Amino acid sequence: MTVMRSLAASLLPIAALTAGCTYSPSGQSGVQSASAQSSGQAEIKLVANQVADWQLANLDNLDTYIRFISRETPNPRGWVKGTFFLGLADYAEQTGQERYVNALAAIAQREEWRLGNRLYHADDHLVGQVYMRLARAGVASADLGPTRQTLDAILAEKPNTQMLHPDKKGDPGCSKRWCWSDALFMAPATWWDAHETFGDEAYADYAHAEFQVATELLFDPDVSLYYRDSRFFDRRGNDGEKLFWSRGNGWVYGGLVNILRTMSQDDARRDYYVSLFRKMSDRLIAIQAPNGMWRASLLASSATPPETSGTGFFVYGLAWGLNEGLLEGEQYASAVDAGWTALTENIDSEGRLGYVQQVGDRPEGVQPDDHQLYGTGAFLLAAGQILRLEQD
Template identity: 20%
Template structure:
């Protein structure tokens, strides 16, 4: 037998095995189980992060949802009981914090209720969650002319063409689809996604924060990367919008691969080398890589090592209290480059905690 052929025959299985374990074998302190445990219990013990000081915000909603999914995936019944107890307390003693169905950021709360229904089968959670999902396409009497215009075109009246929306709207309608199996819900998410792709994705694959804000903000791009990843996992391959969304997703992943920095994460402004490394957007990009590899949308040999490097780096930004550091504060759009450079860096902010929990759950899938 040829010597080199023999060596190849011996080494190839080991190389394939190593490749398969890139997203499963982690050293102590870096496993998704350990990180998920730390962040989930940290959430249970944390106070509410209210939106404009009044209602449960999308950032708390998604952190809550991530902890809930982690508890369900790991069959941690103690944690699941604590999370459900916290939710039930919100529905009774703290119901003044329940968000109204008046804004794209606030309607996201319904996705948490629907996920809780899927796990517990408590119909009360379903009714609550569906009221948020359906109201997103029910034009209110006091709607503005612009909101009416979007509704007349078949989109949600909450459309505003900010890239953040493409997780907010998408995840709520996907959860409604999972619960009801009614195609109209995933159609809504897909059609909305195509609109945002057509309007906001640039030739380099990245997205402006909004039509009038020509900057590639990290977490904003993270929201849409995560939204496409979630949608593609449930959108039928023969759906009319599947190809368009997959093209947009892959184009973005190719660009993110280029801009992954020397710390193996991404900058606050993705394409600016002198901008600081930001964790929440980076975790969302890692999540999109992990989803792509595990679902076969991305080449495993190429993207799995990049996802691993990102995860290994991201874990080092968690402090002893279980709080993620270097998180960009909640950010409105602004046509001012320096504005994004100067955004406050937070510790333990839910925008970061939620993105890490997404990675945890994606790695455990």
């Protein structure tokens, strides 16, 4: 299946560099000529490269372009930068661009290939996925010892805290376990990757058991979406809707994809994740907004500004599902097409992705010049799968 895309007027400074590229109308599918296919891939890569290059060049001057900087934002082993690093590593793998691998390897080497400082916290496990990708890419200096030591320390003393999220700010509560939706992107795929990398079944057993516990708590089977955490079970949005946060579900959806991409095809537990992925996919395409985005509060009925971080993860997952044959049908292709086009419309001429909701835990307002590294990471994950679609 081939999904055709076009770049919007907001990308004219970029599109002008590829004036010879031609596209079929957005939303159509069919057979491309080799030259049209090549042109499509070239323009997608041009845009994604500019986004990646701008972000790499602006890893340190965060206060010049980020409206809200959390204590984790500057941390090269934390979840904010870690999501960008993961997106870049994946994009480098999809496009064979060694310069991105080298840039990431230099950062990992500087950090001595360590995970974050908090032993149990899921956010501090994300960069392990980056390290294992770099090791598979043949980086000679790759050292997975620190990652394995952290995971082994957790297995030696597994957390058994309750899973209800405390209302009191600063209370560690359930943070030693995966009791919030974001955690399902940050940690499980690291554990599954460790299982495949080191051949130790204990890593997969732990990841699967903890993922199931989190899903039993947070997944609403009537809606096929995840609550951000237990505090939101009874909360409602401005339109009276159940409160399902776009990026919170984007974290889960992207996490499901990363688990499925890592685990063995013949693993008996695979069907569990495929079922969740398909249920979420069907709900997501049903609630996509007319502008191609997903609303910050997914079930809201009123018009809301575009939000690109959740949209990036949803496009990533839907495109991957099409590439793998787990999703079939024009409805999925059209959703990917509309979502990707909307994302590119929110990239400025320098390569900055806008309308990224700032660090938070619920649907909030977003502004055109809101940027965050995790939004860039989600975009690059999507770009890699869009390139794969263009190859078919």
